[in-house]
Amino acid sequence: MTLLVFGMVLALLLPILVVCRRTDVWHRLAAFASVSTKVAMVMLVVSVVRDDWMVGLVGVIVLSVGNGAVMLLANLLQGVEG
Amino acid sequence: MSRLIVIALRMLIWLLLSADPELLNVAIGLAVSLALPLPRRVRALSPGQFWRALGDSVTALPQAYSQAARLLLHRRLEESVVHDEPARVGGRASSVLVFLDVFRITLTPFTIALGLEGGGRRYRVHELVFEEKER
Amino acid sequence: MSGELLADAPGVLAALAQGASAVLLGLGLLFWFAGSWPLLGRASYLTKLHYLGISDTLGSALMLLGLLLRFQREWPLLVLALLSLVVWNTIFGYVLAACSQPRRRP
Structure with a gap:
């Protein structure tokens, strides 16, 4: 399981790298969305490994609310550009 | 029907x-889900349409996995096209049906x-297709 | 003989579930890497969204199934996570694609 968490963090580095490099705002937004989902998944895995209910609850909330926030941002961005 | 789905x-x-x-706990949940505001106006939705x-x-879920495996195995071969796909329910469809259709296509x-066009009669769909030139 | 086999069945089942869970988790991680890698390339925005759908929706769903197979105390949370992950991420891909569209249409 430790190996799994290491692998997940490594995969998490990929979109972070993209965010640091790209200048196009849409690519950046997609990468941020990916980061949001991946962080929530890491939290869920950690909660199962440690058998901790509260961490899992926070992970679920991050998963649903974080995606909703990025979605709102995309709508806002379209309004600004359009 | 739409309201029932929202409450469920x-x-x-x-x-x-x-x-x-x-x-x-169940009683509290039922009270809260009935007390939260429901959509004011909903379009008609028959149970048959919904279940279909x-x-x-x-x-679409197992289909999605098989397509994902195919896409990952031939990763250099794709090109992208945009085309229109007719919606199965013409005219003013219920929002639940539109949601499920968009979900099915995007999954x-x-x-x-990419969106609904022509007053809800067709979807704009972006699709990856394989180039078939070698072999 | 058969009684012993029956008594041993839960252990075998648990071992099988552990193995299947490990396979699912590994497969999900593979999907994550495979789907995130094209983000670094020069592909078009919509193509990247297709790959992101693979990695974030399908890969994460596989991981959650793998976690569910461990029969931990947290299964209601995991089911809720699975539901919200699949629905949110799919609709989210649609919103990102649709919102970027007017600017990119010739």
């Missing part, structure tokens, strides 16, 4: 989040829905 969804989320099947759309969305990795 709220109850499901409440029960899973609290994970406590006691009578008092839901079944299509569920069968499979080869296609993404």
Whole structure:
């Protein structure tokens, strides 16, 4: 399981790298969305490994609310550009 | 029908989040999901349409996995096209049906829905297709 | 003989579930890497969204199934996570694609 968490963090580095490099705002937004989902998944895995209910609850909330926030941002961005 | 689906969804989320099947907890969840405001105007939705759309969305899941495996195995061969796909329910469809259709189209990795056009008669769909020039 | 076999069945089942869970988790991680890698390339925005759908929706769903197979105390949370992950991420891909569209249309 430790190996799994290491692998997940490594995969998490990929979109972070993209965010640091790209200048196009849409690519950046997609990468941020990916980061949001991946962080929530890491939290869920950690909660199962440690058998901790509260961490899992926070992970679920991050998963649903974080995606909703990025979605709102995309709508806002379209309004600004359009 | 739409209102019933909304209430059932709220109850499901409440029960899973609290994970406590006691009578008092269920009663609180039911009260909250009935007390939260419902959509004012809903378009008609027959149960047959709903179950068919839901079944299509569920069968799209294994399809999505097979398409994902194919896409990852031939990763250099794709090009992208945009085309229109006719919506199955013409005219002013219920929002639940539109949601399920968009979900079905976007879930499979080869296609993404881009929007609804022509007064709800067709979807714009972006699709990856393989180039077939070698062999 | 058969009684012993029956008594041993839960252990075998648990071992099988552990193995299947490990396979699902590994497959999900593979999907994550495979789907995130094209983000670094020069592909078009919509193509990247297709790959992101693979990695974030399908890969994460596989991981959650793998976690569910461990029969931990947290299963209601995991089911809720699975539901909200699949629905949110799919609709989210649609919103990102649709919102970027007017600017990119010739």
